[in-house]
Amino acid sequence: MIAILIDGTVQGLQLALMAVGITLIFGLGGVLNLAQGQFAVVGGIVAALCINAGMHPVAACVLGILSAGVFGLVVDRTLLIPAYRCAGEERLLLGLLITLGLSFVVNGFMDYKYSDISLSLRLATPSFDVAGISIRTASAAVAAIAILAFALLFAFLKATLLGKVIRSIIQNEVGAELCGINPARIRTVIVVLSAMMAGLGGIAQGLFSSLGPEMGNGLTDYALIVAVVGGVRSINGTLAAGVLLGIVNAFASYYVGAYLTLIILLGTAVFTILLRPAGLFASRS
Amino acid sequence: MNTKRYLAEYVTLLLVVVVLALVPLGLGGSAYYLRLATMMLIYMIYTVAFNIIFGHTRQLFLCVGALAGCSAYVSVVLAMRMSVSPWASIPVGIVSAAVLGGVFSYVSVRRGLGVIFVGIVTLVFSMIFANLILGLREWTNGETGIETRGLRPDALAPGLASYYVILGVLMLSLVFYHLLMRSRAGTAFRAIADDEFAAELAGIDVTMYKVLAATVGSALIGAAGAIYAYYSGYINPTVFGPVSVDIAVLVTLLLGGMGTLLGPVIGSVLFAVLDEVVRPLGGLNVLVYGVLMIILVIAFRHGLVAMLRKVTKVRIP
Numbered sequence: 001m002i003a004i005l006i007d008g009t010v011q012g013l014q015l016a017l018m019a020v021g022i023t024l025i026f027g028l029g030g031v032l033n034l035a036q037g038q039f040a041v042v043g044g045i046v047a048a049l050c051i052n053a054g055m056h057p058v059a060a061c062v063l064g065i066l067s068a069g070v071f072g073l074v075v076d077r078t079l080l081i082p083a084y085r086c087a088g089e090e091r092l093l094l095g096l097l098i099t100l101g102l103s104f105v106v107n108g109f110m111d112y113k114y115s116d117i118s119l120s121l122r123l124a125t126p127s128f129d130v131a132g133i134s135i136r137t138a139s140a141a142v143a144a145i146a147i148l149a150f151a152l153l154f155a156f157l158k159a160t161l162l163g164k165v166i167r168s169i170i171q172n173e174v175g176a177e178l179c180g181i182n183p184a185r186i187r188t189v190i191v192v193l194s195a196m197m198a199g200l201g202g203i204a205q206g207l208f209s210s211l212g213p214e215m216g217n218g219l220t221d222y223a224l225i226v227a228v229v230g231g232v233r234s235i236n237g238t239l240a241a242g243v244l245l246g247i248v249n250a251f252a253s254y255y256v257g258a259y260l261t262l263i264i265l266l267g268t269a270v271f272t273i274l275l276r277p278a279g280l281f282a283s284r285s
Numbered sequence: 286m287n288t289k290r291y292l293a294e295y296v297t298l299l300l301v302v303v304v305l306a307l308v309p310l311g312l313g314g315s316a317y318y319l320r321l322a323t324m325m326l327i328y329m330i331y332t333v334a335f336n337i338i339f340g341h342t343r344q345l346f347l348c349v350g351a352l353a354g355c356s357a358y359v360s361v362v363l364a365m366r367m368s369v370s371p372w373a374s375i376p377v378g379i380v381s382a383a384v385l386g387g388v389f390s391y392v393s394v395r396r397g398l399g400v401i402f403v404g405i406v407t408l409v410f411s412m413i414f415a416n417l418i419l420g421l422r423e424w425t426n427g428e429t430g431i432e433t434r435g436l437r438p439d440a441l442a443p444g445l446a447s448y449y450v451i452l453g454v455l456m457l458s459l460v461f462y463h464l465l466m467r468s469r470a471g472t473a474f475r476a477i478a479d480d481e482f483a484a485e486l487a488g489i490d491v492t493m494y495k496v497l498a499a500t501v502g503s504a505l506i507g508a509a510g511a512i513y514a515y516y517s518g519y520i521n522p523t524v525f526g527p528v529s530v531d532i533a534v535l536v537t538l539l540l541g542g543m544g545t546l547l548g549p550v551i552g553s554v555l556f557a558v559l560d561e562v563v564r565p566l567g568g569l570n571v572l573v574y575g576v577l578m579i580i581l582v583i584a585f586r587h588g589l590v591a592m593l594r595k596v597t598k599v600r601i602p
Contacts, residue, residue, distance in 0.1 A: 032401060082583045089343075089400065090586075097539065097582040100532065104575025112568045217528075221412070228405040259420040266413045273406055274396050 003133055004250050010139040012246020013146035014208070016239045017201035018219055019226035020153070021194030027170040027233045028183075028190045031083055031095030035075075036198050037219030038106035043068030043199025044211040045110065048119035057121060064119075065199040072195025075102060076188050084184065103216060110213035119202070120210035142204045149200055150239060153193075157235070166190065170233065198223075229272045245269065294463050294602045297547055302456050309448055320443055325557040326451045327513050331530065332537045332549035333458050334505035337465070339535075340543035341474035342498040343481070344390060345404035347527060349534050351414035352503050353510025354525030356382040360511045361520060362424055364436045371438050371515060379507040386503020390496045411527050418522040430521025433514055441515040451512060458505050463546060465501070470494060478544060540581055542588025546602040551589050 018040060025033045047064030051057055079102060083095040123137045157163035168176040169183050177183060201219070205211040226245055230237030248268050252261040305326070312318040331349055338346050346352075360378035363369045369377075389410070393403045418425045425431065441447050465471055473494040476484035485491045514520045523529060533556060541552025559577060563570040585592060594601050 079579065082586075086586075092400065093539070094582065094586060097536070098579055101575045101579035101582060104571055104578060106575075108569065108572025108575055112572060221408075224405065225409060228402065232401065259416055262416050263413055263420070266409045266416075270406055270409050270413075273398070273402055274392065 003135075004254050005247060006133070006135065007139065008247035008250025009243055010143045010146075010246070011208075011250060012243035013150075014142055014201055014204045014242075015222055015226045015246055016242025017146050017149060017197055017204060018223035019230065019238050019242055020150075020235060021197045022223055022227035023230065023232055023235055023238045024190050024194045026227070028166065029080070029084065029095070029187045030088075030091050031080060031099065032092060032224075032232075033194070034096060034099040034220055034224070035103040035106060035216075036194070036223045037216040037221070038103045039068050039072060039195040039198035040202030040205065040219050041110060041211065041213055041216040042071050042106065042202075043196075044119040044202035044206055045114055045117060045213055047203060047206070048117050048211075049114075051119075052117070061121075061203045064203060065196050068199025068202070069192045069196040072192045073188065075195075076191035080191070084187070103220065107214070107216055110216070114213050118210045118212040119206035121203070121206045123207070138207045142207050145200065145204060149197065153197075153235070162186075162189070225266070225269045229269050231276075241272070244272075291463075291467065293600050294546060297602050298456070298459060298463065301459065301547070301550055302452070305452055305455070306449070309445055316443070319445070319448060321557060321561065323443070323448050323451055323516065325553050326448070326455050327509050327516070328533060328537065328556070329549055329553040330451075330455050330458055330509035330512075331506055331534045332541070332553055333455070333462055334502040334509070335534045335538055336543065336545075336549050337462065337474075337498050337505075338386075338502035340478070340538060340545075340548075341466075342477050342495045343400060344393070344495060344499055345400050346386070346389070346407050346499070346502075347404050347531050347535075348389070348407035348411045348414070349506055350525040350527055350530030351407075351411040352382040352386055352506045353513065353530060354414060354418070354520070354522070355385060355510070356507030357510040357514035357520055357525065358418065358425060361431055361433055361436065361514050365431065366424070371436055371441075375508070375511040378511045379504050382507025382510065383500050383504035386506070387496050387500035390499030391492070394492045394495050408527065408531075411531065415522040415526060426521075428521060430519055430524075432519055434518040437515045437518065441512060443516065443518075447516055451516070454508065454512065458508075459546065459550075461501075461505075466546075470497060474498060475544075536578060536582075540585055540589060542590030545588070545590040548588055548590045555589065 018036060021039070022033050022036050025031055043064040045064075046067040047057075047060045050060035050063050055063070079098050080095065083091050083098055086094055121138075123141065125137050127134050127136045128140075129135070155163075157167055165176070165181050165186055166189075168179070169181065169186055173183055201223075202211050205215070205219070226242045227238055229245065230239070230241035245265060245268065249261065249265050252264040256264070308322050309319060312322065331353065335346065335349055338344050356375075356378035358378075359381045360371065360374040363374035363377060364371050389403075389407060393406060398406065419427050421427075439446075440450050466474070473484065473489045476487065476489055477491055477494060481491060510525065513524075517524070537552040537556045538549060539552075540555055541548030541550065559574075563573045563577070566573055590601055593599075
């Protein structure tokens with residue numbers, strides 16, 4: 001029982017890692033990024049290639065996350081510029097389609113070039129016992145990484161000037177611009193940060209089981225659902241939604257069959273959206 | 286009403302039917318290309334329907350494939366398990382799709398969901414639909430799919446006859462679209478597309494018209510889905526998946542031009558040609574497809590119809 005709860009929470013944290021990027025880019029840039037899973041795949045596959053080339057796994061993972069960030073930087077500074085030139089609904093649609101096209105490009109490239117490469121990280125001790133419950137080391141590592149990443153993100157947003165600037169743009173872009181903030185530059189920072197979070201999510205997937213080049217779309221789908229259930233503008237909401245859906249997923253797959261699990265998970269998502277259209281923490285905004 | 290006002294529409298409808306009717310002659314009897322052209326017509330019907338739902342009332346239904354699949358599976362399963370004639374089961378399928386579409390629309394309007402949320406809820410429905418089909422194995426054969434060849438009415442067997450039957454359905458839906466747009470509902474749709482809030486203030490029953498658009502659009506999608514099920518001779522969850530249908534339809538509509546009569550038609554032609562161009566590239570086709578999609582989306586942001594209007598200075602409907 002508690003083991004399932006822990007398992008679900010950890011899975012949920014990983015989902016939240018993937019989803020927080022979508023939340024940030026949407027909140028700040030007004031673009032719903034449909035290539036989020038592909039960022040994770042880029043990070044994971046680069047890490048896998050480095051490990052295959054004989055690099056130390058930790059260094060390889062750091063390099064993978066960094067390359068996801070660089071990829072995000074390139075995408076933001078080239079592909080997304082036409083989208084940023086528009087406003088409102090048009091920006092949303094254009095951004096949606098450009099990132100969708102990008103996801104095809106990444107999927108196609110990965111499938112063509114690296115279809116036989118996958119990232120699976122194995123830790124030295126597979127599991128350890130805490131108070132009689134056996135916990136996978138990988139789960140503990142993923143949980144630690146995710147919690148650390150989120151703590152850093154929150155600290156960054158709350159305590160630094162740049163974080164304050166970011167929050168001000170999420171609240172009111174025009175107002176922020178009037179205060180002398182350049183949203184374009186901040187947007188780039190956020191896209192890079194989101195891509196790196198996604199890369200971290202990819203590495204976490206590699207720790208859990210394995211990350212293949214074809215998993216981009218699946219990861220994007222889940223990240224999207226989590227981000228929307230969380231309210232697409234709230235980071236706390238994303239974190240809560242990730243954990244909630246992770247736990248629902250773990251319990252459902254324990255008690256009912258595999259195919260019903262997904263339906264229960266998706267049904268939970270639909271009901272959350274319908275009951276709280278603005279997200280789990282809507283009342284606070 | 287004076288006929289002159291709609292002259293451009295009539296000319297366009299006539300041109301579309303003549304050109305599309307002549308297409309099989311240009312294909313030189315190749316069964317492969319005839320099949321491709323027929324599939325293009327089916328996707329045109331999807332896009333015309335999606336245009337009513339999204340182009341005019343801004344409801345991002347990412348469940349076009351699921352609605353088509355729902356109608357297709359209802360019709361095929363009825364025909365197969367209860368030996369109902371396809372002509373009787375197709376309307377049942379269409380009604381099921383229309384009811385589903387109407388319910389989605391009603392719920393999302395009532396809950397005040399924004400574009401993105403409607404998109405996600407309907408996308409999640411698509412995923413639920415695919416899983417239900419996989420799970421209800423004893424009815425649907427799961428992933429294996431259902432052979433529909435044995436149930437198929439002759440009029441929908443691949444060949445020239447079915448091409449013209451489906452062209453007939455397409456023309457019916459285009460004429461229906463034209464009539465809808467010149468009616469009171471069309472005025473309401475245009476107002477909603479411009480500014481929903483203002484439309485509501487002007488006394489337009491936004492809920493009613495959005496649900497109306499979603500219902501008739503879903504019915505058309507259901508019709509195309511059921512036709513596809515019998516025409517192609519085989520259905521499984523993948524052929525109605527978001528990648529096979531929804532993305533194609535969304536890109537087609539945006540390439541052609543939202544809220545236009547001709548947009549879905551020329552968008553589908555362009556999309557079909559594009560699909561055929563990248564097919565022989567084998568392993569690289571997804572990559573090239575993505576690159577082309579990005580270029581087209583950036584270059585023709587407002588759609589081909591808008592570009593043609595600008596270039597030719599003619600009012601193209």
